[in-house]
Amino acid sequence: MKIIAGNWKMNGSRDALETMVQDLASVKSDNKVILCVPFTMLGAKSGRVAIGAQDVSAHTHGAYTGEVSAKMIADTGAKYVIVGHSECRQYHGDTNSVVRQKAELALANGLTPIICVGETMDEKQAGKTMAVIESGVRESVPADVNTDIIIAYEPRWAIGAGLTPTSAEIAEAHTLIAKTLSDMGLAGTPVLYGASVKGSNAAEIMSISNVDGVLVGGASLKSDDFIPIITSVK
Numbered sequence: 075m076k077i078i079a080g081n082w083k084m085n086g087s088r089d090a091l092e093t094m095v096q097d098l099a100s101v102k103s104d105n106k107v108i109l110c111v112p113f114t115m116l117g118a119k120s121g122r123v124a125i126g127a128q129d130v131s132a133h134t135h136g137a138y139t140g141e142v143s144a145k146m147i148a149d150t151g152a153k154y155v156i157v158g159h160s161e162c163r164q165y166h167g168d169t170n171s172v173v174r175q176k177a178e179l180a181l182a183n184g185l186t187p188i189i190c191v192g193e194t195m196d197e198k199q200a201g202k203t204m205a206v207i208e209s210g211v212r213e214s215v216p217a218d219v220n221t222d223i224i225i226a227y228e229p230r231w232a233i234g235a236g237l238t239p240t241s242a243e244i245a246e247a248h249t250l251i252a253k254t255l256s257d258m259g260l261a262g263t264p265v266l267y268g269a270s271v272k273g274s275n276a277a278e279i280m281s282i283s284n285v286d287g288v289l290v291g292g293a294s295l296k297s298d299d300f301i302p303i304i305t306s307v308k
């Protein structure tokens with residue numbers, strides 16, 4: 075079984091989510107499907123699809139206008155939340171330590187955090203990919219967790235760009251992440267690959283060892299694009 079997670083980013087509507095849920099209802103697959111949607115769509119009926127948010131406040135409650143807490147997300151029935159997405163690191167300045175705080179609050183409220191790590195193009199060109207990935211995992215994952223977290227390796231330069239690393243590069247990154255998690259006592263934690271996943275490359279990417287599923291942005295918005303990814307692997 076693989077995990078196929080969609081990230082709608084700031085797209086869609088409640089109607090679009092209802093249509094997607096209906097379209098997914100008839101898909102024959104044992105894979106776990108998660109849709110991470112904007113806050114306004116949380117709480118919708120979602121059938122067999124698990125729902126997640128895309129970010130969470132690093133604070134528990136109080137005077138943080140515009141922010142949404144982990145407890146509030148859990149209150150909608152959502153089960154997952156993405157933390158440390160490249161766009162939150164880039165536009166909101168989320169550092170590994172903020173990401174870790176967010177992941178801790180998610181866990182404390184019964185949500186599974188999908189913790190994103192990955193290198194920028196500058197870091198890649200400077201030969202720092204492996205170091206960034208390893209420190210991302212070590213510094214963003216809360217201490218004292220069991221395996222109720224998901225890691226997503228998303229090379230930041232490849233997101234939304236139609237670019238993907240080579241299979242060898244993905245394998246190298248995922249092997250390092252699996253080893254790091256194992257060193258941290260978290261062997262068995264699922265690790266997803268994300269960035270420019272589509273129907274035509276999903277099966278190949280998910281055949282790489284230590285790739286337990288995918289995190290899909292653009293291609294998760296329409297069922298014609300998303301369903302082939304879900305059904306590309308058993």
Ligand code: PGA
Pocket residue numbers: 081228232233234235236268269270271289290291292293
């Ligand atoms: P993409 O986005 O599939 O559109 O590249 C992935 C993500 O940002 O999670």
